[in-house]
Amino acid sequence: MNNKKIFISVAGNIGxxxxxxxxxxxxxFNWVPYFxxxxxxxxLEEFYADMSRWSFNLxxxxxxxxxxxxxxxxxxxxxxxxxxxxxxxxxIFAKNLHNLKKMSNRDYDTYRNLFMEMTSYLQPPDVxxxxxxxxxxxxxxxxxxxxxxxxxxxxxxMTELNFSYETWINNYNxxxxxxxxxxxxxxxxxxxxxxxxxxxxxxxxLLDLRLFI
Numbered sequence: 001m002n003n004k005k006i007f008i009s010v011a012g013n014i015g016x017x018x019x020x021x022x023x024x025x026x027x028x029f030n031w032v033p034y035f036x037x038x039x040x041x042x043x044l045e046e047f048y049a050d051m052s053r054w055s056f057n058l059x060x061x062x063x064x065x066x067x068x069x070x071x072x073x074x075x076x077x078x079x080x081x082x083x084x085x086x087x088x089x090x091x092i093f094a095k096n097l098h099n100l101k102k103m104s105n106r107d108y109d110t111y112r113n114l115f116m117e118m119t120s121y122l123q124p125p126d127v128x129x130x131x132x133x134x135x136x137x138x139x140x141x142x143x144x145x146x147x148x149x150x151x152x153x154x155x156x157x158m159t160e161l162n163f164s165y166e167t168w169i170n171n172y173n174x175x176x177x178x179x180x181x182x183x184x185x186x187x188x189x190x191x192x193x194x195x196x197x198x199x200x201x202x203x204x205x206l207l208d209l210r211l212f213i
Contacts, residue, residue, distance in 0.1 A: 131180055
């Protein structure tokens with residue numbers, strides 16, 4: 001059983017704690033972590049300064065990066081934990097930019113067609129863990145991590161993303177999903193909160209993850 005490969009993706013809005021949970025699970029179970037490309041992303045700073053100009057460029061960059069990572073995940077034998085899934089790109093971020101008139105119909109259609117073609121070749125994760133958080137919680141955590149390009153992030157933009165996430169996760173049917181309310185959790189500093197999340201994942205996988213340590 002301990003040779004079984006596990007593939008888990010952690011999903012959620014900006015600032016919900018995806019990277020922190022990914023690090024903790026990778027450390028606990030010796031899984032290979034895959035993180036979202038942020039520090040080396042050549043478009044993020046310009047995107048937050050002018051979304052209409054850079055939305056298509058940013059989404060194409062993320063799509064290419066996550067497609068490459070997803071292929072690596074499915075082709076290698078190691079169990080993995082992934083910070084943000086490829087499916088969030090089209091269903092949350094690109095869709096939201098299009099709805100906000102920050103991405104043209106032409107660019108959105110081109111992006112969506114490319115996304116559908118690329119993802120048709122991919123195997124979905126065994127479990128998708130969605131970290132659900134309110135806007136005040138997200139803004140507080142964004143402020144605490146102190147990224148310069150996020151300091152003036154628009155509240156309306158975050159609200160629209162949260163709405164899109166709720167719609168998407170309620171309709172997600174590519175595999176097992178776990179929705180975790182995080183407003184009252186502190187899985188980074190509370191061992192109990194972290195263990196509770198592990199228990200939820202184990203129940204979905206029908207596995208004792210201690211066998212994978």
